[in-house]
Amino acid sequence: MAAFETIELARDYGDVKAVRGISFAVEPGELYGLVGPDGAGKTTAIGCLAGLMHPTSGSVRILGQDPLARGTTARRDLGLMPQEYSLYGDLSVGENLWFFGQLFALKKKTYQQRVERLLGITRLARFVDRRAAALSGGMYKKLALCCALLHEPKVLLLDEPTNGVDPVSRRELWELIYEFVGGGMAVLISTPYMDEAARCHRVGLMHKGRIIASGAPSELTRSLEHDVCEVVGGDREALHGVLAQQPEVVAASPAGTRLRVVIVPGGLAAVEQAVAAHGASLRKVAPDFEDLFLARISGRDEAQEAA
Amino acid sequence: MTEHAIQVDKLSKHFGDFIAVRDVSFHVERGEIFGYLGANGAGKSTTIRMLCGLLTPSGGHATVAGHDVASSALSVKSSIGYMSQKFSLYLELEAEHNLEFFAGIYGLYGKRLRHAIDEVVERTGLTEHKHAITSALPGGIRQRLALACSLIHKPAIVFLDEPTAGVDPASRRDFWRLIRELAGQGTTVFVTTHYMDEAEYCARIGLMVDGVLVALDTPEALKRTWVPGEALSIEGRDLHKATSAARALQGVRAAELFGARLHVRYADGVPIDRRVLTAALCSAGAQVEGMEPTEASLEDVFLAVARTSVQNQESA
Numbered sequence: 001m002a003a004f005e006t007i008e009l010a011r012d013y014g015d016v017k018a019v020r021g022i023s024f025a026v027e028p029g030e031l032y033g034l035v036g037p038d039g040a041g042k043t044t045a046i047g048c049l050a051g052l053m054h055p056t057s058g059s060v061r062i063l064g065q066d067p068l069a070r071g072t073t074a075r076r077d078l079g080l081m082p083q084e085y086s087l088y089g090d091l092s093v094g095e096n097l098w099f100f101g102q103l104f105a106l107k108k109k110t111y112q113q114r115v116e117r118l119l120g121i122t123r124l125a126r127f128v129d130r131r132a133a134a135l136s137g138g139m140y141k142k143l144a145l146c147c148a149l150l151h152e153p154k155v156l157l158l159d160e161p162t163n164g165v166d167p168v169s170r171r172e173l174w175e176l177i178y179e180f181v182g183g184g185m186a187v188l189i190s191t192p193y194m195d196e197a198a199r200c201h202r203v204g205l206m207h208k209g210r211i212i213a214s215g216a217p218s219e220l221t222r223s224l225e226h227d228v229c230e231v232v233g234g235d236r237e238a239l240h241g242v243l244a245q246q247p248e249v250v251a252a253s254p255a256g257t258r259l260r261v262v263i264v265p266g267g268l269a270a271v272e273q274a275v276a277a278h279g280a281s282l283r284k285v286a287p288d289f290e291d292l293f294l295a296r297i298s299g300r301d302e303a304q305e306a307a
Numbered sequence: 308m309t310e311h312a313i314q315v316d317k318l319s320k321h322f323g324d325f326i327a328v329r330d331v332s333f334h335v336e337r338g339e340i341f342g343y344l345g346a347n348g349a350g351k352s353t354t355i356r357m358l359c360g361l362l363t364p365s366g367g368h369a370t371v372a373g374h375d376v377a378s379s380a381l382s383v384k385s386s387i388g389y390m391s392q393k394f395s396l397y398l399e400l401e402a403e404h405n406l407e408f409f410a411g412i413y414g415l416y417g418k419r420l421r422h423a424i425d426e427v428v429e430r431t432g433l434t435e436h437k438h439a440i441t442s443a444l445p446g447g448i449r450q451r452l453a454l455a456c457s458l459i460h461k462p463a464i465v466f467l468d469e470p471t472a473g474v475d476p477a478s479r480r481d482f483w484r485l486i487r488e489l490a491g492q493g494t495t496v497f498v499t500t501h502y503m504d505e506a507e508y509c510a511r512i513g514l515m516v517d518g519v520l521v522a523l524d525t526p527e528a529l530k531r532t533w534v535p536g537e538a539l540s541i542e543g544r545d546l547h548k549a550t551s552a553a554r555a556l557q558g559v560r561a562a563e564l565f566g567a568r569l570h571v572r573y574a575d576g577v578p579i580d581r582r583v584l585t586a587a588l589c590s591a592g593a594q595v596e597g598m599e600p601t602e603a604s605l606e607d608v609f610l611a612v613a614r615t616s617v618q619n620q621e622s623a
Contacts, residue, residue, distance in 0.1 A: 038445035039445040137392055138346070160473055163473035167609050175547070178547055192474060192475050217567060253504060255507075288566065
């Protein structure tokens with residue numbers, strides 16, 4: 001049995017079709033990533049899985065149960081870290097943890113062991129008396145994750161848990177997530193960081209309410225038909241301007257001192273010519289997940305505009 | 308008037324016993340994109356709030372656009388734009404009404420107000436979103452609207468506190484195109500971010516650790532100083548299991564995960580033995596599918612600075 005799944009899940013808000021029929025199933029010990037541009041429907045899908053709202057059509061299952069059914073035990077096995085501010089701002093770090101410990105009726109000893117460990121890993125221990133509202137954005141996220149992990153749920157839903165979290169803390173949060181996944185927890189994570197998407201076992205790429213591609217991140221990047229190159233030589237700022245004018249360029253972004261460009265299939269020669277005029281050349285590199293995202297998403301928008 | 312857009316001398320801020328910012332000194336030149344980086348809670352936002360005249364410093368001095376932040380906070384506020392980390396617009400208003408509100412606050416009215424709004428809407432590419440209710444705008448557009456509100460009075464300096472947090476990759480690129488245009492037109496940009504690829508756009512970068520400014524230089528100089536030596540980028544499976552094993556190898560300075568890849572950096576001048584590395588990674592439970600040399604990035608710098616200071620604390 002899958003730890004959680006969506007079956008043809010759709011959800012409208014009035015005339016707006018936020019989620020348009022998505023299906024995926026995640027096994028225990030699996031880490032599933034949901035990525036997509038703002039407004040793709042990720043948060044709505046997570047809200048339905050968490051039992052916060054009814055699907056317009058289709059259904060969700062948490063350990064085989066409907067989280068909104070009468071008498072369900074799904075919620076006991078479910079941990080949710082919402083994207084928005086969800087803790088009590090006037091309570092301290094320690095008081096928020098205590099509150100969640102009480103909600104899930106943890107025994108005192110269990111509670112103390114888990115809190116000590118979570119505060120240690122997240123390095124929040126020295127801020128235990130600070131009000132949640134006075135935490136920096138990243139520290140707040142860490143606290144919210146601790147609160148969602150406190151009852152060690154079997155299914156954990158994380159809606160952009162690392163927004164505003166610094167590179168060191170992001171790695172620490174991921175170590176934490178991996179550890180729980182290794183222990184058999186099934187985790188759904190949505191994230192705007194494509195390096196994080198690359199670390200998931202499987203990823204669903206969402207766009208306008210649909211999953212437009214899914215699979216292991218390495219397989220998805222291998223399937224990319226676009227060329228990805230670094231621009232060697234020339235002046236970066238000047239070249240940035242040149243590349244922005246090239247219709248074959250999906251995206252150009254800095255990679256160290258160089259620029260990295262994603263080029264539509266068949267457009268390589270034209271871009272090579274354009275940069276050569278400014279004393280630079282192209283060197284092919286292996287695509288990463290961010291290149292894939294840029295290619296799949298901007299390719300779509302153009303195709304739709306043309307249609 | 309001082310020569311620099313921002314001049315900071317031994318600036319400090321205490322909250323009770325907690326020292327959020329300690330003796331920080333730096334300057335920012337006019338028209339420069341200055342990046343202010345650091346871990347969560349390192350004191351970035353506290354510094355910004357002092358420089359914007361929102362918090363009184365506990366010690367030291369700072370001048371922004373020639374005004375002292377402690378004694379002339381009002382003059383500072385009228386010459387800067389500030390985009391806070393927390394989204395701070397009125398969600399139930401139309402995008403344009405938010406702009407009108409902020410224009411009004413800065414004393415614009417009538418024709419000048421209309422002109423200022425038209426110009427900033429054009430500049431930030433918000434024309435088609437002008438009449439949308441703010442709450443209905445996607446995250447990336449909202450951030451652009453927040454930027455537009457901070458630019459409405461044409462400030463000489465803008466402070467952007469994590470302007471792209473949670474914004475998708477395509478929208479982040481749009482946003483940075485705006486920032487670069489802004490700087491190109493002479494506006495000084497003081498920006499914080501946790502996206503190290505964005506930090507590459509900054510002319511200079513200050514790195515904060517626990518309230519102290521521990522590094523201040525151009526991106527290239529920071530890389531030379533903090534992450535010398537050669538590095539390999541390794542592709543494979545379960546590489547996260549092998550970070551400690553890689554760190555324990557002789558001659559290895561750092562081993563960090565970058566997405567699904569593991570980057571292993573050797574000390575300057577140490578010859579790289581790929582066989583020894585592969586063996587160590589495999590015996591730690593990882594599978595190696597390939598490795599290639601990789602250049603230092605600002606993310607390497609950030610991690611090196613943060614890890615060094617953690618080690619210093621532990622050995623102290």
